[in-house]
Amino acid sequence: MTAAIIIIGDEILLGQVKDTNSSHIAESLVNVGVRIKKILTIGDNEEAILSALNETSGNYDHIFVTGGLGPTKDDITKHAFLKFFGGELVLDENLLAELKSRFESRGWKFHDSNLGQAEYPDSCEVIPNGRGSAQGMLFSGNNSKYFVMPGVPHEMEGILHGWIIPYLKNEPTDTYLKYISIGTIGISESGLSEIIEPLRPGLGLIEIAYLPGYYGARLRLTAEGIDESEVEERLDLALTVINDQIEKYTYSTNGESLSEVIGNLMREKGLTLSISESCTGGLVQDHITDVPGSSDYYIGGVVSYSNDSKINFLGVKPESIERFGAVSGEVAEEMAKGVRKKMGSDIGLSVTGIAGPGGGTKEKPVGLVYIGYSDKKTSSSNKYLFGGDRMINKKRSAGTALGILWKNLKEAS
Amino acid sequence: MTAAIIIIGDEILLGQVKDTNSSHIAESLVNVGVRIKKILTIGDNEEAILSALNETSGNYDHIFVTGGLGPTKDDITKHAFLKFFGGELVLDENLLAELKSRFESRGWKFHDSNLGQAEYPDSCEVIPNGRGSAQGMLFSGNNSKYFVMPGVPHEMEGILHGWIIPYLKNEPTDTYLKYISIGTIGISESGLSEIIEPLRPGLGLIEIAYLPGYYGARLRLTAEGIDESEVEERLDLALTVINDQIEKYTYSTNGESLSEVIGNLMREKGLTLSISESCTGGLVQDHITDVPGSSDYYIGGVVSYSNDSKINFLGVKPESIERFGAVSGEVAEEMAKGVRKKMGSDIGLSVTGIAGPGGGTKEKPVGLVYIGYSDKKTSSSNKYLFGGDRMINKKRSAGTALGILWKNLKEAS
Numbered sequence: 055m056t057a058a059i060i061i062i063g064d065e066i067l068l069g070q071v072k073d074t075n076s077s078h079i080a081e082s083l084v085n086v087g088v089r090i091k092k093i094l095t096i097g098d099n100e101e102a103i104l105s106a107l108n109e110t111s112g113n114y115d116h117i118f119v120t121g122g123l124g125p126t127k128d129d130i131t132k133h134a135f136l137k138f139f140g141g142e143l144v145l146d147e148n149l150l151a152e153l154k155s156r157f158e159s160r161g162w163k164f165h166d167s168n169l170g171q172a173e174y175p176d177s178c179e180v181i182p183n184g185r186g187s188a189q190g191m192l193f194s195g196n197n198s199k200y201f202v203m204p205g206v207p208h209e210m211e212g213i214l215h216g217w218i219i220p221y222l223k224n225e226p227t228d229t230y231l232k233y234i235s236i237g238t239i240g241i242s243e244s245g246l247s248e249i250i251e252p253l254r255p256g257l258g259l260i261e262i263a264y265l266p267g268y269y270g271a272r273l274r275l276t277a278e279g280i281d282e283s284e285v286e287e288r289l290d291l292a293l294t295v296i297n298d299q300i301e302k303y304t305y306s307t308n309g310e311s312l313s314e315v316i317g318n319l320m321r322e323k324g325l326t327l328s329i330s331e332s333c334t335g336g337l338v339q340d341h342i343t344d345v346p347g348s349s350d351y352y353i354g355g356v357v358s359y360s361n362d363s364k365i366n367f368l369g370v371k372p373e374s375i376e377r378f379g380a381v382s383g384e385v386a387e388e389m390a391k392g393v394r395k396k397m398g399s400d401i402g403l404s405v406t407g408i409a410g411p412g413g414g415t416k417e418k419p420v421g422l423v424y425i426g427y428s429d430k431k432t433s434s435s436n437k438y439l440f441g442g443d444r445m446i447n448k449k450r451s452a453g454t455a456l457g458i459l460w461k462n463l464k465e466a467s
Numbered sequence: 468m469t470a471a472i473i474i475i476g477d478e479i480l481l482g483q484v485k486d487t488n489s490s491h492i493a494e495s496l497v498n499v500g501v502r503i504k505k506i507l508t509i510g511d512n513e514e515a516i517l518s519a520l521n522e523t524s525g526n527y528d529h530i531f532v533t534g535g536l537g538p539t540k541d542d543i544t545k546h547a548f549l550k551f552f553g554g555e556l557v558l559d560e561n562l563l564a565e566l567k568s569r570f571e572s573r574g575w576k577f578h579d580s581n582l583g584q585a586e587y588p589d590s591c592e593v594i595p596n597g598r599g600s601a602q603g604m605l606f607s608g609n610n611s612k613y614f615v616m617p618g619v620p621h622e623m624e625g626i627l628h629g630w631i632i633p634y635l636k637n638e639p640t641d642t643y644l645k646y647i648s649i650g651t652i653g654i655s656e657s658g659l660s661e662i663i664e665p666l667r668p669g670l671g672l673i674e675i676a677y678l679p680g681y682y683g684a685r686l687r688l689t690a691e692g693i694d695e696s697e698v699e700e701r702l703d704l705a706l707t708v709i710n711d712q713i714e715k716y717t718y719s720t721n722g723e724s725l726s727e728v729i730g731n732l733m734r735e736k737g738l739t740l741s742i743s744e745s746c747t748g749g750l751v752q753d754h755i756t757d758v759p760g761s762s763d764y765y766i767g768g769v770v771s772y773s774n775d776s777k778i779n780f781l782g783v784k785p786e787s788i789e790r791f792g793a794v795s796g797e798v799a800e801e802m803a804k805g806v807r808k809k810m811g812s813d814i815g816l817s818v819t820g821i822a823g824p825g826g827g828t829k830e831k832p833v834g835l836v837y838i839g840y841s842d843k844k845t846s847s848s849n850k851y852l853f854g855g856d857r858m859i860n861k862k863r864s865a866g867t868a869l870g871i872l873w874k875n876l877k878e879a880s
Contacts, residue, residue, distance in 0.1 A: 335756025343748025
C-alpha cells in the first residue's frame, strides 16, 4: 500500500503560507499503516492539478488532496477533478438549506459566491465537513482513491479524523508500519548518532533517523512487516537497547512534547510553577500553557523586558543589575527566586539574555543567555552562548529553559 | 524561467518535522523573478532522489534541493547526485583542516563520521556554508541547475542568501514577477472577496489570491511581464483601487507583520506598552517581542493564570472576579488598566478567556474571550466567541488582541 499527498495552493508555492497540512496528514496516517512516499505541492491551476492526477493515478493506492475548495474565485480543485473523473455538477438541496441556516445563525449574509459550495460532481462520494461549508470528496478509479479535503487546517483535520481515518481502518491491509519517536534534550543529533550507531548490529531490522530541533534532538525508530505483534516486538527491543544508553537525555518515548512531560511531572509531584522571562518574551510560558489543563500547576509569570519591571515585579536587587548587568547569572537566579516568591509557587524558572540583532557587546554578545532555577531547596543559574539570529535565540533559549526545568523536576520531591 | 524545489527527508514524509525550507526558499526567490512551479517532497533514499532528478532534469531551469547532507548515516543526497551526474568524491584538504579547527575551537571531539563532510564530487561546484560543516553544491546539466543545500534551516538560509540569490541576480532574465502582500485584520477571506471581485474589470492583468490566517486574512496581488517598470505600475494601480475600498482593514502593504506595524506606530508616537494575558499564556507578548528592538517600547507584562496573580500583580478587584468571573469584560478592562499602571506604560492590553478543552460552562463556553485595552484617555473591553480547539483559540485570541491594539494605536496620540 503506497500513498501520496497533493497540496494545492499558489500561496504555498509563493512561500506566503506555510503548509502544515501535509505533516499533519502524514503523521496521522502512519499509525494506521499508510506511509506517504511523495508529497506534490502545486499551483491553483487546472493544468497543474490535471498533471498531478495523471502522475499519481494508478501509481498510488491512496492520494490525499487539500486546497482549492473555498468559495473565492481562485479555488478550482473541484472543477479539475470533474474534468479528470467526468460526471456532472449537481446541486444538493439539503446541503444548500444547511449552508443557508449556518449563515443565518451567525448573522452573515448568504452571498451568491457561496452557492457553489452546495454543488458536487455526481462522480464522487461527498465527505461531510462538520466544521465548514466546503465538503470533502472521494473519487475512485484506476486502482487509486483520492480523498479531497479543504485547505483550512481545522476543517481538513475534522474530515481526516472524523471520516477518512475510520474509512482506512476498515480497509484490509497487508503490512504494518509503526514508529517510535524518542524526544531527547541536552545532546546533539550527531552526539546521539555516535552513541547509537555502534549498537546497530544488535538492534534488528529497524530504520533509525536523527532529527535536529530547537527543543532537543528527536530519534525516530521505524519498523515494517506483515505481522503486527512481530513489528511491535522488534521496535520494543530496539527501544530498550537504545534507551539504556541515552536514558538521561530521554524525556519521552510516546510522542509527548517536553511541555506535556513537564506537565505530567508537575501533577504527579503536586508542584506549582511560575516563570519570569526577558529575552524569550513570553515564549516559554506560551509553551507551558499549550498543554490542556496547565492551569492546574501553572500559576503565572512575568515578562520583564525593562530593568524597572525586574526590580518592581520580581524583587531583583538594583545593585545586582548595576554590578553584574541585567544579563547575568546573578540576575537570572534572583528572577527565578523572585517570581517564585511573588507568585507563591513551588518552582520558579527564569530566562535573561540578548536575543539580538542589537544590544550585544564584546563582553556580552548576541546569543548570550542565562537560565535561572529556584525551588524550596536549591537555586542555580546556567550560562549559554547560542549566537544565532533573534528567532533562533528565542527558540533555543526556550527549549533549553524547558530542558533545565525537566531535569530539575525529575529529581524534585 | 521555471523552477522547482526538492525537499528530501523521511522525517517530513512521516510528518515528524514540518518543512519550513520550501516556503522560505519560494518567498525569497519571487522577488528575484524566480517562480516555483512545483515542490517535490521525497524520502531519504537513492531511488526516490534519482527519480526526482529524472523528473525535473531538463524540465526546470533551476531546482533547489535541501536535506540529506548531514554526517549521520541516513543522509545520502550527495551519493545520489554523484550517481546521477557522475564524477568522483574528492577529499578537500582545506575543508578538512577548517572542519577540524571548528570542532577544536568548540571543544568537540572530531569523530570519523564527520570525515565525509570534507569530501565532494568533482562534478559539482562547492558552495561554501559559513554556518555549518555540510557544504552546498551546484550541479549543472541538461539545461537544469541544481542548487543543493543542507536541510538545517539556519544553514540553508545562509547559503541561499549569501551565495545563491547573488548568483541568480547575475543571470539574465526574460520575465519580471512581482507581488504585493496586503495584510488585513477584522475581515474574513470571503468578506474581502465580496468587496474586491466586483472591482476586477478595473484592475488590469493581475492575479488575486485570498489567504486566510489566524492573524487576519492576507490578500496577494501578483503581476508578471517582460518590462519591470510596467509590471510595477500595473501592481501599483491595482493596489490603489483595492486599498481605497478596504483601507480600514489594511495594516500593511509591504509584507510587514502586524507586530512590526504595531512596533513602528509605537516608535512613531513615542508610546510604551505592557500586556497582561490569561488564556493566551504569553503568546501575545511572544509576538510583540519577535520584533527586533521591541525593548524600545515594550516594558513587559504578566501572564496571570490564577485569580490570585490577577489580584496581586494587576490590582484586579476580588469583587469583580467574584461578581463577573475571571473571564468577563470587567476583569479584562481591570487587567488592562492594572498592567498599564503597575508597569508604568502608556498603553495596557489584556486577554482573558477559556482556551479549552476544559473549563467551559453553558454560560461561558470554550472559546469565549475578552480583550481589554487601556490608555491615558480611554479604556474598553470587547467580547469574542471563537469556539475552536485550544491552539486555535490561543492564536485567534492573540491575533484579535494585536488587531485591537493596532486599531487603537492608529488613533492614539
